[in-house]
Amino acid sequence: MSTTFEYAPAPESRAIVDIKPSYGLFIDGDFVDGHGEGFTTINPATEEVLAEISEATDADVDLAVHAARKAFRSWSRISGAERGKYLFRIARIIAERSRELAVLESIDNGKPIKESRDVDVPTVAAHFFYYAGWADKLEHAGFGPDPKPLGVAGQVIPWNFPLLMLAWKIAPALACGNTVVLKPAETTPLTALLFAEICQQADLPPGVVNIVTGAGGTGRAVVAHPDVDKVAFTGSTEVGKAIARTVAGSHKKVTLELGGKAANIVFDDAPLDQAVEGIVNGIFFNQGHVCCAGSRLLVQESVADEVLAKLKTRMATLRVGDPLDKNTDIGAINSAEQLAKIRALSDIGEAEGAGRWSPACDLPDKGFWFAPTIFTGVSQAHRIAREEIFGPVLSVLAFRTPSEAVEKANNTPFGLSAGVWTEKGSRILWMASQLRAGVVWSNTFNRFDPTSPFGGYKESGYGREGGRHGLEGYLQ
Amino acid sequence: MSRTDVRKTYKLYIGGAFPRSESGRTYLVNDASGRLLANAAKASRKDARDAVVAARKAFGGWSGRTAYNRGQVVYRVAEVLESRRAQFEAELAAGGSSGAEARAEVDAAIDRLVWYAGWSDKIAQVDGSANPVAGPYFNLSSPEPAGVVAVIAPASALLGLVSVVAPLIAAGNTCVVIASEVVPLVAITFAEVLATSDVPGGVVNILTGEVAEIAPWLASHMDVNGLDLTGVTDADLARDLEVAAADNLKLVRRAGVENLDDSPALDRMTRFMEIKTVWHPMGR
Numbered sequence: 001m002s003t004t005f006e007y008a009p010a011p012e013s014r015a016i017v018d019i020k021p022s023y024g025l026f027i028d029g030d031f032v033d034g035h036g037e038g039f040t041t042i043n044p045a046t047e048e049v050l051a052e053i054s055e056a057t058d059a060d061v062d063l064a065v066h067a068a069r070k071a072f073r074s075w076s077r078i079s080g081a082e083r084g085k086y087l088f089r090i091a092r093i094i095a096e097r098s099r100e101l102a103v104l105e106s107i108d109n110g111k112p113i114k115e116s117r118d119v120d121v122p123t124v125a126a127h128f129f130y131y132a133g134w135a136d137k138l139e140h141a142g143f144g145p146d147p148k149p150l151g152v153a154g155q156v157i158p159w160n161f162p163l164l165m166l167a168w169k170i171a172p173a174l175a176c177g178n179t180v181v182l183k184p185a186e187t188t189p190l191t192a193l194l195f196a197e198i199c200q201q202a203d204l205p206p207g208v209v210n211i212v213t214g215a216g217g218t219g220r221a222v223v224a225h226p227d228v229d230k231v232a233f234t235g236s237t238e239v240g241k242a243i244a245r246t247v248a249g250s251h252k253k254v255t256l257e258l259g260g261k262a263a264n265i266v267f268d269d270a271p272l273d274q275a276v277e278g279i280v281n282g283i284f285f286n287q288g289h290v291c292c293a294g295s296r297l298l299v300q301e302s303v304a305d306e307v308l309a310k311l312k313t314r315m316a317t318l319r320v321g322d323p324l325d326k327n328t329d330i331g332a333i334n335s336a337e338q339l340a341k342i343r344a345l346s347d348i349g350e351a352e353g354a355g356r357w358s359p360a361c362d363l364p365d366k367g368f369w370f371a372p373t374i375f376t377g378v379s380q381a382h383r384i385a386r387e388e389i390f391g392p393v394l395s396v397l398a399f400r401t402p403s404e405a406v407e408k409a410n411n412t413p414f415g416l417s418a419g420v421w422t423e424k425g426s427r428i429l430w431m432a433s434q435l436r437a438g439v440v441w442s443n444t445f446n447r448f449d450p451t452s453p454f455g456g457y458k459e460s461g462y463g464r465e466g467g468r469h470g471l472e473g474y475l476q
Numbered sequence: 477m478s479r480t481d482v483r484k485t486y487k488l489y490i491g492g493a494f495p496r497s498e499s500g501r502t503y504l505v506n507d508a509s510g511r512l513l514a515n516a517a518k519a520s521r522k523d524a525r526d527a528v529v530a531a532r533k534a535f536g537g538w539s540g541r542t543a544y545n546r547g548q549v550v551y552r553v554a555e556v557l558e559s560r561r562a563q564f565e566a567e568l569a570a571g572g573s574s575g576a577e578a579r580a581e582v583d584a585a586i587d588r589l590v591w592y593a594g595w596s597d598k599i600a601q602v603d604g605s606a607n608p609v610a611g612p613y614f615n616l617s618s619p620e621p622a623g624v625v626a627v628i629a630p631a632s633a634l635l636g637l638v639s640v641v642a643p644l645i646a647a648g649n650t651c652v653v654i655a656s657e658v659v660p661l662v663a664i665t666f667a668e669v670l671a672t673s674d675v676p677g678g679v680v681n682i683l684t685g686e687v688a689e690i691a692p693w694l695a696s697h698m699d700v701n702g703l704d705l706t707g708v709t710d711a712d713l714a715r716d717l718e719v720a721a722a723d724n725l726k727l728v729r730r731a732g733v734e735n736l737d738d739s740p741a742l743d744r745m746t747r748f749m750e751i752k753t754v755w756h757p758m759g760r
Contacts, residue, residue: 126610142602237725244722249715256725413724415750432754442756449609453617457750458701459725464751468605469617 007319010326012113017104019190022052025060025213026196028067029206034060036214041189044110045323045332045367053189056212061181061221064210068152068179069227071207076149076177080136087132087174089202094125097198101191105163106323108190110332110368111286113324123448124167127466130450131171134471138176141468147475149177150253151229154222157192158235159185159334160289160390165234166192168454168465170209176474178230179208183222186215187335220246228252230474234291237388237414237459255463255473257291257455259388260416262437263409264294264445267402268303270421274443276310279394282419282445284318284330284372288392289338291460292417294445296385297374298405301398308376308396315372316359330392333368342370342391349375349384354395380411388414402427406434415457419445438464486516486660488523488684489667491530492677498522503685505661508572516660519685524652524693527681531624531650532699534678539621539648543597550596550646553673554589557582560669564634567662571633585638588740592642595745599647603746612758619749621648622727623701626694628654628687630707632736633662639736640706641680643744649702652681654691656707660684688713695720702727702748706734 024031036055043050056064075083094101101124102117111120138147153173157165162184173180184192192211199209212218216239223231223243230253233243237259247254264282266275282294299307323331333339350356354375363369370391378385378395385395399405409418418437420428428442438456441447448454453464463473486505487494499520505513538546557564561582568578604618625644630636633656644651655663667682683690687708695703695717703721708714708731721728729747 241722241725244725245719248718248722249711258725428756432752438750438752440752440754442754444613444755444757447609447611447613447755449607449611449613449615451607452609452615452755453605453607453751453753455751457622457752461725462727467607467617469751 007327009322011322012103012324012326014103014107014324016100017107019050019104023189023193023213024054025056025064026193026209026211027060027064028210029200031196034213036060036218039186039215041108041187043107044334045364047366050108050190053213055214056183056218056221058221061212061218061225064181064212065152065154065225065227067207068181068210071205072151072179075179075205075208080138080177083174083177084132084135086202086204087128087135087171090198090204091125091128091132093198093201094121094128098122098125101163101194103324104194105191106331109159109162109188110323110334112328112331113326114328115286120161120164123450124163127164127167127450128171131175135175138471138475141471143472143475147176150474150476151178152227153178153180153230153232153474154225154228155180155182155232156219156222156235157182157184159188160286160291162188163191163195166195168234169232172465172470173230173232173474174208176471178474181210181212181222181228183212183214183219186213189213223247230254232473233257240461253473255455255465256461257463257465258459258461260291260293260414260456260460261296261386261388261412262292262294262417262419263296263298264419265298265405265409265421265431266300266303266307267422267424267427268300269423271423272303272307272310275421276307276314278419278421278443278445279311280314280318283394284392285446287330287333287370289334289390290446292439292446294417294419295389295394297394297396298399298408299396301400304398311374312357312359315374318359318361318372320361320369320371321364330372333370333391336368338390339368339370342389342393345384345387345389346373346393349378349382349395352382352384354378354382354384380408386412402431406431410436413459416460417441417456484514486514486664486684488517488519489664489671489680489682490523490527491533491681492671494667497685498526507570513570514661516664516684519683519690521690521693523683524690525697527652527683528624528694528697528699530678530681531652534676535623535650538645538650538676538679541648543600543648546646546648547593547596549674550589550593550642553669553675554586554593556669556673557586557589561586563665564662567665568633571659571662581632581635584737585634588635588638589642591740592646592745595643595742596646599745599749603749607753614756614758615753617751617753619746620752622748622750623649624699625649625651625702625704625748626697626700627651627704628691628707629656629663630736631656631658633659634666635736636707637663637666639740640704640744643740644748645675645679647745647749649748650679652683652694652700654687654694654707655682655684657685657687691717692720695726696723698724700726702729704729704748705731707731
């Protein structure tokens with residue numbers, strides 16, 4: 001099948017970004033060298049080395065926590081209105097430098113420029129702007145008449161939405177009067193380090209935000225540091241459980257935003273063309289590197305063939321390739337390691353007897369790529385229906401009744417999100433009440449907003465980020 | 477001529493019934509002066525698991541009731557406790573409380589039930605939110621009960637038990653409670669109040685026995701969603717239970733320094749509730 005339109009390449013210029021040959025840690029307002037071995041970050045679309053990155057050792061993390069503790073004394077005492085103004089400044093600078101941030105995010109992460117430009121970066125600016133406004137209104141937030149910050153927040157974030165996850169962590173922490181030590185993912189440190197420059201531009205007092213780069217060991221040092229009062233983590237359920245064990249018996253408050261295996265449920269009365277757009281957005285947005293991705297399509301049996309036919313037609317129009325091309329729908333897989341994981345689980349899907357299908361698409365020779373893929377004939381026992389693949393791979397299951405849909409949707413240890421497609425209002429509300437998930441998108445999918453709390457039930461973690469509820473994790 | 481009184485056998489409370497421990501074990505419960513009060517059932521791992529099964533079975537029905545109805549049922553518990561207050565005062569006195577202390581504890585327990593009963597249909601208004609998202613979407617967040625919660629009750633025979641159970645069931649959770657190891661008998665008498673107050677069987681399950689023996693099985697149980705450590709005084713045990721709870725990321729409420737005589741806490745409800753946010757597009 002040929003695509004409807006042929007497109008000429010339309011690359012976004014990367015000249016707007018000045019990537020330095022090497023980056024240090026951001027501690028107490030300055031960039032300093034880490035004492036670890038250091039590592040490189042690469043462009044996953046080309047495998048080109050982008051920069052040398054410092055690695056924070058336990059001693060470096062200790063310095064960062066110490067700086068954050070020192071800064072906490074004054075940061076927690078200045079008025080909420082003054083704190084808020086720093087956050088407003090940061091929000092504005094992010095908007096001013098939005099194109100630069102978007103291009104850098106796409107280069108380091110592999111996501112399409114249209115997503116980093118239209119979703120990630122605008123939502124980042126909005127998140128800081130939203131929480132800036134809370135800083136002087138905390139006594140109205142429903143957490144007592146005189147809510148107090150916790151102290152130093154240790155925050156560890158993933159590589160799928162590097163800057164957005166930074167915003168989700170830092171904005172509420174600072175608004176509530178905490179100071180932070182944040183560790184970005186080792187494959188996507190660049191926008192966090194650019195954010196450190198933005199903190200300098202905003203004249204944020206030194207030590208209020210500290211960024212320590214490194215891998216798992218650095219993250220463990222942040223989480224386990226005895227002078228950290230709050231741990232916030234977004235990432236895998238496996239690491240989330242390890243963190244929960246580490247902080248057990250301590251005074252540390254914890255929020256965890258972990259994995260998912262969301263059901264996207266399509267009823268026979270749904271507007272099928274819209275539903276197909278929602279299915280595509282649900283699983284192929286950000287290459288499927290989304291914890292709340294709609295990775296299990298539950299389609300009512302009577303329309304299953306029709307939905308699958310429409311879905312395949314739509315998938316054939318998806319453009320996979322250069323993340324900086326403005327027409328690209330699906331960019332690069334973030335790392336060789338993640339690509340290997342997606343390949344392994346997809347091979348298991350085939351071996352277990354599910355039917356595999358991808359549209360014909362040319363993948364670049366260099367870089368990490370995976371064609372959008374669906375599996376049909378999937379049963380609930382299949383590993384591709386139970387485990388988070390974190391890639392552009394959709395498992396399709398069928399159901400007959402609403403009760404069966406609920407039963408299958410909830411048959412997972414996760415509980416982050418779910419989607420429901422039907423024109424019947426009463427069914428939407430009934431389904432929403434029955435689904436054990438923290439976010440239910442009805443007749444839409446993958447929508448995010450600073451005012452809207454996000455987080456999961458069961459093994460998808462605890463606590464919420466965003467909205468008024470997002471303040472709770474940063475207040476005593 | 478003196479009459480020989482008919483003494484009560486103190487058993488467990490699981491799924492609305494009063495079974496003995498499947499292990500056949502009991503332990504001695506003495507009053508403050510060391511005089512025998514009764515033999516209490518000494519629950520086993522199997523009893524704990526049976527209680528979780530009962531709590532899970534009850535969860536769908538209980539959480540699916542209207543908040544108004546749950547509030548009425550919890551209020552009914554207060555009514556029945558009030559009507560049987562003489563019995564509770566006598567049992568608390570037998571355990572060593574003075575008459576005035578016993579009366580005050582029963583008063584406080586009844587009032588606490590009434591307080592939480594009223595919260596069942598208000599918590600969603602106070603802890604939920606309508607979120608003004610920047611786009612054409614309806615967006616609403618509401619708290620929902622997390623599921624089955626395991627509780628280690630504090631060593632306050634009636635008020636401690638009521639203080640941990642009432643917020644859980646008002647929120648729509650079901651629970652498995654390990655009663656205070658040293659004062660377990662009043663808990664089983666309180667189960668008789670629950671059993672006659674329209675609280676469906678399985679919503680509250682009460683075990684008596686050794687906390688250090690039973691609690692680890694509940695903390696590591698993969699069909700338990702929350703763990704309330706209020707009654708755990710041993711810091712090492714508390715840490716071990718929290719570590720076990722990480723196996724399926726249970727919501728954990730750590731034991732803190734708290735005075736149960738203080739005003740009741742709303743976070744006893746919200747700690748074991750999940751916020752669910754529902755989106756829907758707007759359009760003509």
